Amino acid sequence: MKRLALVGAGLIGREHAALIAAHPGASLEAICDPSPEAAEFARRMGAPFHADLQSMLDATRPDGVIVALPNQLHEPVALACIERGLPCLVEKPVADTIEAAFAIVQASERTGVPVLVGHQRRHSPDIRAAKSTIDEGALGPLVAVNGMTLFDKPDGYFVDWRRKAGGGVLLINLIHDIDVLRWLVGEIESVRAFTSSAVRGFEVEDTASLAIRFENGALGTFVISDAAVSPWAWEYTSGQALYHPTQPGACLFLAGRKASLSVSDLYLWRHDKPDGDWQDPLLREHRAPERSRTYVNQLDHFLDVIGGDAAPLTSARDGMLTLAATLAVARAGRENRSVTVAEMLAEAGALS
Ligand SMILES: NC(=O)c1ccc[n+]([C@@H]2O[C@H](COP(=O)([O-])OP(=O)(O)OC[C@H]3O[C@@H](n4cnc5c(N)ncnc54)[C@H](O)[C@@H]3O)[C@@H](O)[C@H]2O)c1
Incomplete structure (x- = not known):
């Protein structure tokens, strides 16, 4: 105990x-x-x-x-x-x-x-299944990814601190997506972004679109908004969030040289013959996730970390790199340029 x-x-x-x-x-x-x-x-x-x-x-x-x-x-x-x-x-x-x-x-x-950072999605059955599908080589080297977090928060949610720097959709929500992208695809090298506060009119952004370059050469795009009605967000598709209904479907699409995978619904698309190309039909295969609960899994893992039986799945360093990439998005939007994660870390004296 x-x-x-x-x-x-x-x-x-x-x-x-x-x-x-x-x-x-x-x-x-x-x-x-x-x-x-x-x-x-x-x-x-x-x-x-x-x-x-x-x-x-x-x-x-x-x-x-x-x-x-x-x-x-x-x-x-x-x-x-x-x-x-x-x-x-x-x-x-x-x-x-x-x-x-x-x-x-x-x-x-x-x-x-040990410090475990509460990026609970790494413990989610759909993300675990995506990670093992990638790690077993079923997708081949990843080429491109595309993701969405689009939902509508109620007006009452926006108490004072959530209207100001640090309280927008990037640091509250996108940070989870960035952590998942780092976990599944690899380290982020640089980002470009458009950010907007046009819908809600707050000091902080409510919507953003991103272009991402990963260190392994994969490219990604992502859109996020807390002011749009849609079922395309992990909070809905995973059925794992604490305060949201389940809307089965996908919010993240991972495309590799051999196959592609949608998450959270876990459909894997591939050719039925090794030399297939765009003129050949694709087969769709369902990968069923294990039945478990994200937050329970996270607590199980924390108990293992305390007992010395596991290293943190999301260490303090992981948490810092996820934060740096998220802050890079905010800067890329503000300054309308490409921003590297390395530049964010160097500026903070955190490169070692
Ligand atoms: N992983 C997730 O799904 C998730 C979800 C929500 C929030 N969070 C994170 O959890 C953290 C807390 O968020 P929240 O929404 O619960 O905030 P909250 O404002 O609801 O709760 C913060 C609590 O901390 C208490 N507190 C303030 N100063 C304190 C001090 N010096 N010592 C002890 N307690 C103190 C406050 O009284 C309050 O009860 C944030 O970092 C947030 O980003 C994570």
Whole structure:
């Protein structure tokens, strides 16, 4: 049984608390959050409550910590956990800046204390199936990818911080897509982007279109908007998101030299003979995903990481590279030019 502490009992923190409470291999030993609502939530969950991190860590001595705080607090709390040798699951983005992310990377890599970043899609059955299909060589070398995250958020969602820098569709949503693209296709070398705030009129973007060059030579395109009605988003197609209905279908298309795959519906398209070309029919084969739940899988994995049985699937360094590529998109849109991930890392002193 692994004893877990939760820091931050807001929207996603409460989901983590419920997942821990339902897990046979984990116990929720304490909740830390200064808000009165969190105190009441802790009482309902039957978990000791602390308003202060250090006092919680002194009193509780957990085996691992889940950090579900506002982004700018990820760095100090993750560093405090690492200092005490406590593995932590830090929600995405790993930090609010590349510099802060790099501080976590350095602390984790220096001490060997593992940090798992909450990019939960890597634990999703559809993404797992896509990853193993690619890794087994069924698609051949990837040539081009195309993806979409298009949904409509309600007006009430846009409280103050979500209208300002750091709160737009890029850092809240696209960061998950970027992480999946890095995981499935490979490291991103550079991006170009158009970004727009024309629909909602906020300081932050509501819509973006991207062109992506991967280090392995594959090219990609992606469109994202939080102001468009559509079923083309992983939140719908995977059936794995916490707060959204399931709309079976695809939101990501991966095309290789041998075959192509749509995700989340996992149809693989290939020629029926090895020397087939565009004048020959394509066969469609369905690849059924395993039946499991993303967030449960992520918690299972975190428990393995705590036990020393697995390295984080999304390490602090992964989280930093995903953040850097996402911030590169924002800059590419602002400055109307191609931006490399290396330039983002160099500027933050995070190339080593
Ligand atoms: N992976 C996902 O699917 C997913 C979904 C939603 C949010 N997130 C991420 O999770 C994090 C939290 O997001 P949220 O939507 O739950 O935010 P939220 O605002 O609902 O909750 C944040 C909580 O942190 C508490 N808090 C603030 N300062 C604190 C401190 N010093 N010590 C302890 N607690 C403190 C607040 O009282 C609040 O309860 C963000 O990084 C966000 O990007 C991830």
